[in-house]
Amino acid sequence: MRYLSGPASEVLVDRGLPDPLLPVREGRRKVLVLSQPGTDFLAPAIVDRLDDVEPVVVPVPDRDEAKTLGVLDIVYHRCAEAGIGRHDTILGVGGGATTDLAGFVAATWLRGVESVLLPTTLLGAVDAAIGGKTGINLGGKNMVGAFWPPSRVIVDLDVLDSLPRDIKVEGTAEVYKTGLVGDPAIVDAYRDHGIDAPLELVVPAAIAVKTSVVIEDLRESGRRAILNFGHTIGHAVEFASGLAHGHAVSIGMVAAVTVSERRLGFNHKDEVISDLDALGLPVNAPEVDRDHLMSLVERDKKIDAAGIRMVLLSEIGEPVIDHVTTADIAAGLAAIGIS
Ligand SMILES: NC(=O)c1ccc[n+]([C@@H]2O[C@H](COP(=O)([O-])OP(=O)(O)OC[C@H]3O[C@@H](n4cnc5c(N)ncnc54)[C@H](O)[C@@H]3O)[C@@H](O)[C@H]2O)c1
Structure with a gap:
């Protein structure tokens, strides 16, 4: 099933991951993968489907511990070290906290690069990853953020079925x-x-x-x-x-x-x-x-x-x-x- 949530934003709902994982994009060389603890089981399938680009995996802390200025600082430095450029992609894999962070990194790195979100929780799949709201917490929930729609959201019902x-x-x-x-x-x-x-x-x-x-x-x-x-x-x-x-x-x-x-x-x-x-x-x-x-x-x-x-x-x-x-x-x- 495919839904459009904006002119350049699609949501794919299926069982299993799509192949190719990312939308076609000219000039993409690297993908910074922000991955939440507990989503390692998806790594082989993700890496398998990213065979034409260089994946750089950055583990982030669990839940809202990921949505802080400190973590953002670490991730920006990883983007710089990895040489994430204008045509590259930030891929957020995890629940809403990780996809919120990934979206915000994408919205702000080099004034905006592509984001693709792979929500692994039910909440992420129906809500957090859909609709382009991104952000981190600062003295209150989501006080710093941006509207930055992902180019693709991938919802794998098998992953949601396996949730604790x-x-x-x-x-x-x-x-x-x-x-x-x-x-x-x-x-x-x-x-x-x-x-x-x-x-x-x-x-x-x-x-x-x-x-x-x-x-x-x-x-x-x-x-x-x-x-x-x-x-x-x-x-x-x-x-x-x-x-x-x-x-x-x-x-x-x-x-x-x-x-x-x-x-x-x-x-x-x-x-x-x-x-x-x-x-x-x-x-x-x-x-x-x-x-x-x-x-x-x-x-x-x-x-x-x-x-x-x-x-x-x-x-x-x-x-x-x-x-x-x-x-x-x-x-x-x-x-x-x-x-
Ligand atoms: N941007 C938006 O529009 C929007 C909307 C709603 C919520 N949110 C944000 O989403 C966050 C909450 O998201 P959430 O409830 O998805 O939780 P979360 O990201 O906090 O993750 C919840 C827990 O699920 C675990 N987990 C994730 N995937 C798993 C899997 N497949 N199997 C086993 N465990 C797994 C994580 O490790 C974590 O412990 C909040 O920060 C909230 O502000 C954003």
Whole structure:
């Protein structure tokens, strides 16, 4: 299956890796491969398909430890040592943290080189690698970044099928979220099959929602913001507690459906919370300092002169972007056990 997520960006979904791995590109001599711990099993197949270029493999730290200025500095130096030029490619292999880093390196090295992303987590495949947002953390999630669409995203369903259960559960939060904002069939699939909803069904459906939104609004000036459902409070919980992104988004969705009920009369709050719980996702926040959390919510990029903007739901599949009050946020926080 092939989806376009912009004029020069394609997403390939299949079982196994495509051959050739990279899109045809004249003058490419080298590929800097940023690889996350735990993805070594893919190395032979990757190197096998890069026989006409020189691969330079750079292991990066796990999870968001990779999204730091320190790691960026190391990777830029590796680019310089390897002589990565304008026609060369940065290939990110791993979960969303590695693909975010790889995309940002590609966006900024020599003012922009090609990136290709090979997401190895469910979350990466349906969300992080799709749509061109790249970045690192600096005093908050993704505070430094760029919109830099990859030329190709490679989603191998065999890799996703082999994920350890806990990582699969984490990623399911973003797939389910995509269903809530864009395709109720995804929500139904999880209600029917639980965590084992067929990947052939939910992964392409979630990618189709994301690519259709992103193709209209790459820079998040409008509709793309609906994909941030659960993220305003979720990102703050993630940064304050160090919780995994998918877990934090699940908690953020509990807060967001609570605010949706309060402001828009959304009447599926309890079903959503029970779905998340049944999928093995957390619905309550760990202990975090409330004032710190509020300051992170206010520092979030979704704030403008009129206040905090949040993505809410009027119905499943019907997102609404609304300004919310401090009392709304307080109600959302109370629903996740922070008062
Ligand atoms: N750019 C975007 O639009 C966007 C969207 C959503 C999330 N994100 C970012 O994505 C990151 C979270 O991504 P993630 O949840 O994919 O996690 P991750 O990159 O933090 O990886 C999670 C874990 O999965 C392991 N892993 C990866 N692939 C594996 C495999 N095939 N088998 C076994 N283990 C494997 C990793 O080693 C790691 O321990 C966050 O930094 C978040 O900010 C970005």
